Amino acid sequence: MYNPTMSLNEAMPEHVDDPLTALVRMAAGPLALARYPVVEVMRTCALHTLAHSTSPLRSPFNTIHASERCWTHEDRDIVTPANDFLYLNGWIDLGAGPVVLEIPAIEADRYYVIELLDAFTSNFVNIGARKAGANGGRFVLHARGQRVDAPGIPVECPTALVWLLGRVLVHGDDDLPAARQVARAFRLHGPQSAGPACVSRWPERGDRALDFFQSVFDSLADFPVREDEAALVKMLVRAGLRERGPNDVTLLPAAVQHGLRQGYVDAQRLIAAFTTNRARRGWAYSLGLGRYGNDHVLRACIAMKGLGALAADEAVYATADFDDAGQLLAGSRRYELYFPPGQLPPVDALWSLSLYGEDRFFVDNPIRRYAIGDRTQGLQYDANGGLRIQIQHAPPPLSANWLPAPVGGFYLILRLYHPQTSFLEGLYAIPPVRAVNDQP
Numbered sequence: 001m002y003n004p005t006m007s008l009n010e011a012m013p014e015h016v017d018d019p020l021t022a023l024v025r026m027a028a029g030p031l032a033l034a035r036y037p038v039v040e041v042m043r044t045c046a047l048h049t050l051a052h053s054t055s056p057l058r059s060p061f062n063t064i065h066a067s068e069r070c071w072t073h074e075d076r077d078i079v080t081p082a083n084d085f086l087y088l089n090g091w092i093d094l095g096a097g098p099v100v101l102e103i104p105a106i107e108a109d110r111y112y113v114i115e116l117l118d119a120f121t122s123n124f125v126n127i128g129a130r131k132a133g134a135n136g137g138r139f140v141l142h143a144r145g146q147r148v149d150a151p152g153i154p155v156e157c158p159t160a161l162v163w164l165l166g167r168v169l170v171h172g173d174d175d176l177p178a179a180r181q182v183a184r185a186f187r188l189h190g191p192q193s194a195g196p197a198c199v200s201r202w203p204e205r206g207d208r209a210l211d212f213f214q215s216v217f218d219s220l221a222d223f224p225v226r227e228d229e230a231a232l233v234k235m236l237v238r239a240g241l242r243e244r245g246p247n248d249v250t251l252l253p254a255a256v257q258h259g260l261r262q263g264y265v266d267a268q269r270l271i272a273a274f275t276t277n278r279a280r281r282g283w284a285y286s287l288g289l290g291r292y293g294n295d296h297v298l299r300a301c302i303a304m305k306g307l308g309a310l311a312a313d314e315a316v317y318a319t320a321d322f323d324d325a326g327q328l329l330a331g332s333r334r335y336e337l338y339f340p341p342g343q344l345p346p347v348d349a350l351w352s353l354s355l356y357g358e359d360r361f362f363v364d365n366p367i368r369r370y371a372i373g374d375r376t377q378g379l380q381y382d383a384n385g386g387l388r389i390q391i392q393h394a395p396p397p398l399s400a401n402w403l404p405a406p407v408g409g410f411y412l413i414l415r416l417y418h419p420q421t422s423f424l425e426g427l428y429a430i431p432p433v434r435a436v437n438d439q440p
Helices: 018-050 172-182 208-222 225-237 254-274 296-307
Strands: 085-093 099-103 112-117 123-128 139-144 153-157 161-169 187-189 315-320 334-339 346-359 371-373 387-392 402-404 410-419 433-437
Touching: 018 085, 018 161, 018 208, 018 225, 018 296, 085 172, 123 153, 139 187, 161 172, 208 254, 254 296, 346 402
Parallel strands: 139 153, 387 402
Antiparallel strands: 085 161, 099 139, 099 187, 112 123, 112 161, 315 410, 334 387, 334 433, 346 371, 346 410
């Protein structure tokens, strides 16, 4: 029991850290959790925009890169990508003024969406057929307080750095040329920019924890401290860091660096623990994706496992880590996902089931299939209209419905684009992933 008459030294166990290290760790852990999404945005932005980058998505600020094919196991810039689309990727810097986005006219049966995310990964607006109409349009993206003179529909952006992540549906292999033509027709018009200073100074010194916090401190100049972060930053100021102005983590005292490393490990362990379904139930999803508010844990988990997630009114992502018996999914077993007649995922656009390895990317497989959905060519339904998807490592007799799995562990994501009200109101239950037996 705590004794208020005890001195601090008497109350503290012998193995406790230096008080300065303990203070830094106490503030650094929550701050690392809150700023992890920002650092992931900075990392991805640097990967796509810096001149020395070798990323196939590299393009200057205020321009759009359109992919030429659907993503596969060879694409590793962004975790858990979808295999149903051509991606549009663009980094927008509004620091020098507004930027105009042009949406082309697109046929009604081709789903597309232009997702706009701020520096904190909030999906603050989506522009698709429901917003732009069949004839497309012009949208003027601007920061708060900026004057807008260009013609078009104004879109206020929460931060001066905006990530444009677009998706153009590919109906099948034969449709790829037409989809490419659509993807190439999107345009950005804005001033040339070198981007935020925190991105151009992206650190790669080889110390993961200190590099992370260098990015955190650099980010504070471009994306100022929010109200829920203020107390944490003030605690670090007591340890000798500057709230405003440059901080070089390599020059900090050893006790401060030690506290930062401990806080980083604490945050990473917490995020990793929450990215797995702790209830061991089959499917889990949140309708809060993309619009996180102060839910730092959810925001950080999605930044780690599904960076760039759309808000639920556009898409829902249901994740399965376990089978119907509560066992982790693994390629040493065979599984079946059965949708009874009339019970396919309720969507107004499309649905798709994707499989990812433990590294959160697609897995190489002999038939180069990374997802199965309502547009999969050759998919076979039961006579009564039911659909059975076989998920396993070895090819099954009915390969048309096979979603190949790796030898080791994996997880599934069921994506529902334009989910219907029945799903959003909890009236539809996704069928469980059933283990067929223990041997392939």
